[in-house]
Amino acid sequence: MAFVPAVARTQHYARGKMPISNPSSGFSGLTGDVTATAAGVSTLAANALVKVVDTAVSGAAVTSIDITGLDLGAAKKYLLYYHMINTTATENIISMFANGDTTATNYYREGFVASSVGVSGQGANDASVFDVYNVAESAGSMTISQPSGTRPRSVLTENQKAYAVPNRLLMSGWIWTSTNNVTRLTFTGNQANTIAIGSRIIIFKVV
Amino acid sequence: MLTRQWQINAMTGEERMMNVDIELPIVIKEKSIDMNKVISVLKLKGIITNEDDVKS
Numbered sequence A: 001m002a003f004v005p006a007v008a009r010t011q012h013y014a015r016g017k018m019p020i021s022n023p024s025s026g027f028s029g030l031t032g033d034v035t036a037t038a039a040g041v042s043t044l045a046a047n048a049l050v051k052v053v054d055t056a057v058s059g060a061a062v063t064s065i066d067i068t069g070l071d072l073g074a075a076k077k078y079l080l081y082y083h084m085i086n087t088t089a090t091e092n093i094i095s096m097f098a099n100g101d102t103t104a105t106n107y108y109r110e111g112f113v114a115s116s117v118g119v120s121g122q123g124a125n126d127a128s129v130f131d132v133y134n135v136a137e138s139a140g141s142m143t144i145s146q147p148s149g150t151r152p153r154s155v156l157t158e159n160q161k162a163y164a165v166p167n168r169l170l171m172s173g174w175i176w177t178s179t180n181n182v183t184r185l186t187f188t189g190n191q192a193n194t195i196a197i198g199s200r201i202i203i204f205k206v207v
Numbered sequence B: 001m002l003t004r005q006w007q008i009n010a011m012t013g014e015e016r017m018m019n020v021d022i023e024l025p026i027v028i029k030e031k032s033i034d035m036n037k038v039i040s041v042l043k044l045k046g047i048i049t050n051e052d053d054v055k056s
Helices: A006-014 A038-045 B033-042
Strands: A048-055 A065-070 A078-086 A092-098 A105-113 A118-124 A128-132 A135-143 A151-160 A165-174 A186-191 A200-206 B002-009 B014-023
Touching: A048 A065, A048 A128, A048 B002, A065 A200, A078 A092, A078 A128, A092 A105, A105 A151, A128 A135, A128 A165, A186 B033
Parallel strands: A065 B002
Antiparallel strands: A048 A200, A065 A186, A078 A135, A078 A200, A092 A128, A092 A186, A105 A118, A105 A165, A135 A151, A151 A165, B002 B014
């Protein structure tokens, strides 16, 4: 049988090396060091994440971060990392709008928060995706996908400070009711100029 | 009121800050303008955060 025995994989992991799979070469379950040749890098990149946005707010705090030039239909999926900072005394609720559609009722979200205080869930017919509490930070990651002709959907996992709780988990889902290809995402706070300097968004696409 | 938006173009990598300094509420005197569209654009640009900031 043409497979790598489990014991070989175990030994390999034990040495701190990763098994690699190279579909274009016909190998499957191949183990070994990643060879940093130009050809090898090119082949691996064809099945990898490619960074399309890496930005941090500078100069002054802003109300919104507007990302244009996206193409969710062409990408298989977007993987988005963010770290938002709020230095003001007011909680900032961030909405994610697609293609400039700021009508809140065109979106749905469901989620829950968990901490040592307890677990609670909530949902609403709006576009808010996470909040950044007063003098606090929220950091998380989000996947967004949209096969052709479908509504875009995202799933988010976030670590946030919430009042006296320094480390609360938020998990939530978001959809846009339109099936139009997403080419633009705008993150807008409900408080003016409350996304502070240093707040960062990184987006990868799966190619 | 001064409000700002951080803009990024994923195709070109261009980043810039857009500054808007206006007095709220914004009063729209032209009656033929679609208020919902005005509110939508102003929200997207971060110029207003709720619909009460625009009057007709």
